[in-house]
Every structure is written in structure tokens, then in C-alpha cells.
Amino acid sequence: MSGNDFKPRRKCEGRLQVAIIGGGPAGLGLAIELANLPFVDWDLYEKKPMISETGGGISLQPTALRLLENNGAAEYITPTDIYRSSEGKLEQRRNGRTGELLMEESCQEGIPLKYQSCRMARSKLQTALLTSVNRAHIHVSKRLVDIQHTEDNRVRIFFEDGFSDEVDLLVAADGLRSIIREKAFPDHVPEFNGQSAYRTIVSKAEAAKIKELPFAQVFWEHISGAWVMTCPLGDDDFEVTARIRRTREGEDPKSWGRPFDLNELLKEYEDFCLPVRQILQLAAKGQTQEFDMFSSRRLDSVISHGCIAFIGDAAHPMLGNFGSGAAFALQDVYTLAKVLESSMQRSMALSDALIKFDSIRSPFYQRLYRVLNKFSEVKSVAQTEEGSIDERISRHVLRMSQAAETWMIYYRIDEEVAQALSETDVNAVHTRPISRVRQFLEALGVLRRRPC
Numbered sequence: 227m228s229g230n231d232f233k234p235r236r237k238c239e240g241r242l243q244v245a246i247i248g249g250g251p252a253g254l255g256l257a258i259e260l261a262n263l264p265f266v267d268w269d270l271y272e273k274k275p276m277i278s279e280t281g282g283g284i285s286l287q288p289t290a291l292r293l294l295e296n297n298g299a300a301e302y303i304t305p306t307d308i309y310r311s312s313e314g315k316l317e318q319r320r321n322g323r324t325g326e327l328l329m330e331e332s333c334q335e336g337i338p339l340k341y342q343s344c345r346m347a348r349s350k351l352q353t354a355l356l357t358s359v360n361r362a363h364i365h366v367s368k369r370l371v372d373i374q375h376t377e378d379n380r381v382r383i384f385f386e387d388g389f390s391d392e393v394d395l396l397v398a399a400d401g402l403r404s405i406i407r408e409k410a411f412p413d414h415v416p417e418f419n420g421q422s423a424y425r426t427i428v429s430k431a432e433a434a435k436i437k438e439l440p441f442a443q444v445f446w447e448h449i450s451g452a453w454v455m456t457c458p459l460g461d462d463d464f465e466v467t468a469r470i471r472r473t474r475e476g477e478d479p480k481s482w483g484r485p486f487d488l489n490e491l492l493k494e495y496e497d498f499c500l501p502v503r504q505i506l507q508l509a510a511k512g513q514t515q516e517f518d519m520f521s522s523r524r525l526d527s528v529i530s531h532g533c534i535a536f537i538g539d540a541a542h543p544m545l546g547n548f549g550s551g552a553a554f555a556l557q558d559v560y561t562l563a564k565v566l567e568s569s570m571q572r573s574m575a576l577s578d579a580l581i582k583f584d585s586i587r588s589p590f591y592q593r594l595y596r597v598l599n600k601f602s603e604v605k606s607v608a609q610t611e612e613g614s615i616d617e618r619i620s621r622h623v624l625r626m627s628q629a630a631e632t633w634m635i636y637y638r639i640d641e642e643v644a645q646a647l648s649e650t651d652v653n654a655v656h657t658r659p660i661s662r663v664r665q666f667l668e669a670l671g672v673l674r675r676r677p678c
């Protein structure tokens with residue numbers, strides 16, 4: 227739906243009107259959850275002409291797999307759509323120059339097979355989520371350009387094509403370069419960090435012809451500022467991702483994928499071992515997309531003005547150091563939906579519900595950023611220490627493994643949310659008389675009724 231075909235909804239007493247900006251995993255995941263809340267009217271706005279995903283593969287870790295099962299999208303993911311190690315292995319770290327195996331990480335014991343980490347093409351996850359959504363509420367070619375707050379605590383949203391809407395709750399699911407975050411937090415505009423990633427999917431059958439190329443998720447490490455990740459996906463897909471820091475005079479960095487000729491970079495990987503050079507040569511024959519890497523410091527809060535919530539990459543503008551972007555987005559989605567449901571049952575104001583959402587998710591991201599700070603310290607050491615290249619690579623991988631933490635992979639957001647809402651129940655016992663007085667005064671018109 228485009229142009230002015232769609233009319234803004236009028237305020238409906240007793241119903242919560244929500245606008246979701248962004249049709250990625252975070253936005254679609256929230257659409258699925260909100261469709262299950264009978265008091266919510268929602269619409270999703272996507273700036274592209276169609277809902278689509280770019281890039282190579284994506285990791286689905288135990289927490290993400292549980293949430294996909296919970297929202298029903300897992301029903302549309304088949305065993306052939308994913309790659310999962312039959313031995314419970316998660317990833318390998320190898321010396322990119324020699325191919326030597328330096329570290330191998332395994333899944334935590336006791337995790338059922340269906341919840342063990344796997345990888346799949348991003349487009350297939352997108353399809354599974356989209357299949358679970360009522361498309362009548364999805365509006366494409368809607369590029370958000372501005373937001374305004376109203377006197378009655380609502381928010382107006384304005385789009386490039388002249389269309390506007392007015393809602394109780396605006397949800398920013400518009401990614402790393404979120405326009406909503408830019409409007410709400412002008413000092414948190416992500417900056418290009420000098421690195422770019424190049425993502426390609428090649429034929430698994432062709433990749434299998436390369437001798438000594440492991441069929442596993444492998445990070446080929448180096449200290450030159452370049453590395454490569456290779457991994458089988460579902461069906462005949464095999465992903466290749468190269469990341470490098472390089473100077474590009476006069477070019478405008480872009481965080482979204484754009485076509486790139488990988489042949490231009492092959493010379494940068496001449497010091498890597500033969501299997502890596504061969505898989506990059508194979509990737510260069512296909513279609514590669516370039517993604518410039520942006521990041522920003524942590525948001526102090528993932529809510530704004532009592533009527534805006536940030537989820538997914540819009541809530542945590544950081545690099546993908548954990549391979550858990552889908553999991554973090556789905557955790558945000560689950561938390562927001564549960565808090566909204568609880569707030570309606572308790573007749574809480576929307577602003578209070580968002581404070582509860584923030585109290586659950588902001589500490590989570592604060593903890594993640596502490597891990598990122600540890601990684602930054604380790605990486606800075608690798609650039610200054612002495613020794614042979616191979617010795618420095620080995621020490622770097624060892625230090626990174628020592629700095630790594632795995633709690634985020636197995637995080638149980640359902641238990642965290644249940645605990646937080648049970649604490650709300652306890653507090654409500656003490657505040658309920660005040661709430662009844664407020665409801666009585668509102669009914670008399672003495673106090674202005676707060677938004678749902």
C-alpha cells in the first residue's frame with residue numbers, strides 16, 4: 227500500500243494503537259506477538275518496496291529457537307533450512323594463514339537437539355516470520371521522515387510520500403541506523419568504524435570440492451584487520467563472509483547491503499591459507515554484498531517520552547560480536563508483548579509499562595556492552611605486541627576465548643520476564659488503592675485520563 231491510500235486510525239477507547247517501523251526480524255516478530263493481544267491495533271511500516279532480507283546467514287541460538295517455537299514461526303522452518311553440527315559443535319577458530327585449529331567451542335551439555343545453535347539463510351528466517359504475519363497490516367514503501375509528540379501523550383509519524391499516522395505507541399524496529407533513535411537520542415548516531423563486511427552465499431556442492439575446507443562454522447583469524455568466516459547453511463547454501471579494515475577515499479559508507487565485486491579484495495587475502503583463498507575465489511564468481519560496519523555507545527534507556535520503545539538493532543547499536551542479533555531482537559519482542567499484556571490486565575498506564583520494559587532490557591544490554599569492552603581491550607593488545615604473526619594470532623584467539631562469555635547464548639528471557647512481572651504483582655498490592663482513587667477521579671473528569 228503506498229501514497230495516501232491508507233487513512234490514519236482514529237483513537238479507539240480501550241484499545242492500544244501501535245505503529246511498528248521496520249520489517250526485519252524484530253518488526254515481524256513483534257507483529258506476530260501483538261496479533262495475539264486482543265486489545266492492540268497494529269500496523270507495520272517498511273521503507274523498502276517489499277519485505278526482504280539481505281546478507282548471508284544468521285545464527286539461531288537456544289534462546290532464539292525457543293522464542294520462534296513460542297510465536298509459531300518455527301513451524302515454517304524445516305530441517306533442510308538449517309545447518310547444525312551433528313556433534314554439538316558451535317564454531318571453530320583457525321589460524322587464517324596456516325589453517326591450524328586453535329579453538330573449538332561445543333554446545334552446553336543438556337540442551338535438547340532442537341534448541342542447539344544452528345545457522346540458516348537470513349531470507350529463510352524472514353520468510354518464516356512473514357508467513358506468520360497478517361499482511362493486511364503491513365505497508366511497504368513507507369520511509370519514515372519525522373515524528374511529533376501530541377499533547378495527549380500520543381505520537382504522530384510522517385512518511386516521505388506524505389502519509390501520516392497517529393498512535394499510542396511507536397516501536398522502533400528500524401535497525402542500526404534507526405531514524406527514530408536519531409530523533410529521540412540525537413547524540414547516539416552510529417559512526418562508521420572503518421570496517422566493512424562482504425557476504426556471499428555459494429553452492430555447497432561447489433564448496434565441497436575445496437580440499438581441507440571444514441564443513442563447520444569456522445572463523446579464519448588474522449591480526450592484519452582481516453578475517454573470514456565460512457559455514458554451511460541449509461539446502462545447497464554455503465556462506466562466505468570476509469571482513470576487513472581498509473581506506474576508501476571519497477566513498478560514503480552504507481550500513482545496508484550493496485553489490486560489490488569481491489575480486490577487488492582477493493589480493494588482501496594472499497597471506498591466508500589455500501582453502502580460504504579458494505573459497506574467496508569461488509565467492510567472487512557470485513553476488514557479493516558490502517556492509518559498512520557502524521556502532522555507537524549504549525543507550526541509557528530503550529524507551530523515550532513514555533510512548534516509544536526500541537527493539538532489535540535500534541535498541542543496541544553495536545557490532546555483531548555475539549552472533550545473536552536475532553535472539554536479542556526476539557527477546558525484546560517477547561518482553562514488550564508480555565509487559566503490554568500485563569499492563570492491560572493491571573490497568574497500568576502505557577508509560578509505566580514501558581518503564582517496566584526498560585527495567586528488564588536495559589540491564590541486559592549494559593551487561594553485553596561490558597563484554598564488548600573486554601573484547602576491545604584484547605583487540606588493542608594484539609595490535610601492539612611482539613612475536614611472529616602466528617604466535618600473535620594464537621595468543622589473540624586465546625585471549626578472546628578467555629574474555630568471551632556464553633550466558634547470552636542460553637539466556638532464558640521467559641524466566642526473566644516472569645520474575646519481573648511477579649515483582650510488579652507484589653508492588654501492585656500496595657498501590658492498588660491509589661489506582662482506584664485515580665480511576666474514580668478520572669471518571670468524574672477531575673483528572674485527564676492517561677493513555678492505555
